[in-house]
Amino acid sequence: MEKLRELSKKRKEAHKKLLELNSKTYKAFLELEKVTFSDGALTKKNKELIAIGISVVDNCESCMQWHIEQAAQNGATMQEVLEAIEVGIEMGGGPATVAARFALDVMDDVFE
Secondary structure (H helix, E strand, O other), X not given: OHHHHHXXXXXXXXXXXXXXXXXXXXXXXXXXXXXXXXXXXXXXXXXXXXXXXXXXXXXXXXXXXXXXXXXXXXXOOHHHHHHHHHHHHHHHOHHHHHHHHHXXXXXXXXXX
């Protein structure tokens, strides 16, 4: 799980650095994220579950970690996260099964 801690550390460092540099693009991205993941016709939890599946297809480890953590913090169960991962596997085929291995490690860490 050291890799998970390192991803979190690097994400926090980059976030801090981009804010210190007053990145207008990054600030706009944060606003987009805030609006996108706010409750609407879909809850934040459901949007995070969608993002998990997309993250598996994209093989974005940092994204998988972030969205699994966010889904759990917004009430997603381990089974719901697993099913979101499974949707990603189905949509992405063989390569997504490889990416899903990382998502399963994150899920174990978040729900242990």
